[in-house]
Amino acid sequence: MWQSEQTPSLVSLGVLVNPDGSVRAAGGLLVQLLPGADPEWARRLEANARSLAGISRRVDDGLSPAGMAERVLEGFDSRILAEGEVRFACGCSRARVEGLLAALGREELTRMLEEDGGAELTCRFCGERYNFGADDLRRLLLREA
Structure with missing residues (x-):
């Protein structure tokens, strides 16, 4: 994302697979800094994200998207503006x-x-x-x- 959008970004993805190959849990997060953000914020976000290591395990343990956001944004003045279900949808017809x-x-x-x-x-x-x-x-x- 740094090359394509020139935006400092934190991306964390994970998939936990059952022995039969089916997906047990999957999750991810994307945090992008706004232009002009303090570079120190990126380091703080990275440190916070490390606490979510094994993000698919956290999802499997029941950590909600809001819980993930709270953990990765700990120490920042942040609030959730909206919540919605994420699902795959194709626009073909x-x-x-x-x-x-x-x-x-x-x-x-x-x-x-x-x-x-x-x-x-x-x-x-x-x-x-x-x-x-x-x-x-x-x-x-x-x-x-």
Whole structure:
């Protein structure tokens, strides 16, 4: 992050895996200093973060995100402004993928129709598969006309 965003950042991630390969606990934190922050703050944050060594174990022991924040920000004038559930969400949809197909242009859509009789696209973020049959491609071709 120092190179990509030029922002001093503290990142701590962990995953605790069961013997069968399933995830038992996972967690992480990201703390970034604002521009102009005292460089000593970075050293203090690092020292505080060391108390969370093995962050996935802390999650497994029941340490909440607020508890993590309190520990890593100990000694700083800080407060939690908002809380929310963190979960994976992909923004893909059939309509969005259809738009990508249409952007390929008439020539490529015609080739897909003639050679493959349809198209299957897979979202690289979530793995959702979208199938477009011959009728779907014909409809896109009519729309492109």
